[in-house]
Amino acid sequence: MSNPVAPTNSIFKEDILKGKVAFVTGGGSGICKGMAEALVRHGAKVTIVSRTFSKLEAAAKEMRASTGGEIFAVAADVRDPKQVQAAVDKHIAHYGRLDILINGAAGNFLSLSQHLSFNAFRSVIEIDLIGTFNTAKCCFPHLKASKGSIINVSATLHYNGQVFQSHASAAKAGVDALTLVWANEWGPLGIRCNSIAPGPIANTVGMAKLSPDGGDAVRIPIGRMGQI
Numbered sequence: 001m002s003n004p005v006a007p008t009n010s011i012f013k014e015d016i017l018k019g020k021v022a023f024v025t026g027g028g029s030g031i032c033k034g035m036a037e038a039l040v041r042h043g044a045k046v047t048i049v050s051r052t053f054s055k056l057e058a059a060a061k062e063m064r065a066s067t068g069g070e071i072f073a074v075a076a077d078v079r080d081p082k083q084v085q086a087a088v089d090k091h092i093a094h095y096g097r098l099d100i101l102i103n104g105a106a107g108n109f110l111s112l113s114q115h116l117s118f119n120a121f122r123s124v125i126e127i128d129l130i131g132t133f134n135t136a137k138c139c140f141p142h143l144k145a146s147k148g149s150i151i152n153v154s155a156t157l158h159y160n161g162q163v164f165q166s167h168a169s170a171a172k173a174g175v176d177a178l179t180l181v182w183a184n185e186w187g188p189l190g191i192r193c194n195s196i197a198p199g200p201i202a203n204t205v206g207m208a209k210l211s212p213d214g215g216d217a218v219r220i221p222i223g224r225m226g227q228i
Contacts, residue, residue: 010042018043022100023091025049025078025135028059030204032104032153034228039100040069047072047091050105078105078131081138088138098142103132103175104153110164121167128171132178140186147190152179154197172197200225 022039026032027048036046040063050056053075060071072094076087091098107127111120132152143150154176156162158169175195182193202225 010038012042014041015043017100020044020099021091021095021097022046022102023049023088023098023135023139024102024104025131026104026106026153027102028052028056028073031198031201031228032102033059033063035102035104035151035153036071037063037067040067040071044100045070045072045095047074047087047095049074049076049078049087051075051077078135079126081134084131084134085138088135088142092142097146098139099146099148101136101139101143101148101150102153103135103150105131105135106153106168106171108165108168111167112164113166116167121170124167125171125174128168129174129178132175136178136182140191143191144186144189148192150179150182150186150191150193152176152193152195154179154195156197156199159197198226202227204228 017039020039020043022036022044024032024036024039024046027036027046028050033048036048039046046069048056048060048071053073056073056075060073063069063071072091074087074090076083078084088098105127107124109120136150139150142148152175155168155172157165158173158176162169176197179193179195182191186193200220
């Protein structure tokens with residue numbers, strides 16, 4: 001399928017990712033949906049993954065309409081290695097290769113540590129941190145074959161001890177640690193591994209909870225939040 005790329009302000013060539021195939025967890029909404037769409041706009045084919053297929057397919061349909069690109073939707077819970085492996089297998093059966101992995105599946109809510117249940121803390125660790133490990137491990141053979149790239153979506157929460165965010169901070173600190181280890185372990189095999197740590201992003205579910213009035217913008221030198 002051809003990609004009639006919509007105008008962007010990108011510094012990259014419109015077809016810089018032509019021939020590349022990406023697997024994006026959390027790709028049905030928020031930041032990772034925006035990342036998936038950006039990949040498609042630059043020529044890549046993409047699989048988006050999250051737990052709810054109806055929401056995924058709606059997002060895929062929207063992106064197909066806006067980009068003319070190819071987006072494949074697969075439902076999986078990243079906490080379950082068997083579901084992740086099945087999703088990766090479906091991706092390979094559909095596209096035949098894997099060049100780019102974006103680990104972005106995440107769970108979050110606001111709670112002071114003393115009010116946070118043991119189960120709630122564990123749940124976020126399982127989605128954000130263990131889910132990142134599960135997905136990378138299942139994708140590893142295909143990324144090794146293509147000498148591909150991993151992008152882990154981290155956060156800035158743990159840099160300054162963001163209140164109400166002990167669970168997500170611990171998980172994302174772990175994601176940063178995995179990124180460094182994988183860069184050292186897998187770099188010699190040709191796999192690049194990096195993380196990105198988005199700050200406050202407007203019009204996302206997370207910022208609607210953390211800063212419903214947009215007050216966090218005053219802490220940003222440029223005076224505004226990021227945009228998807």
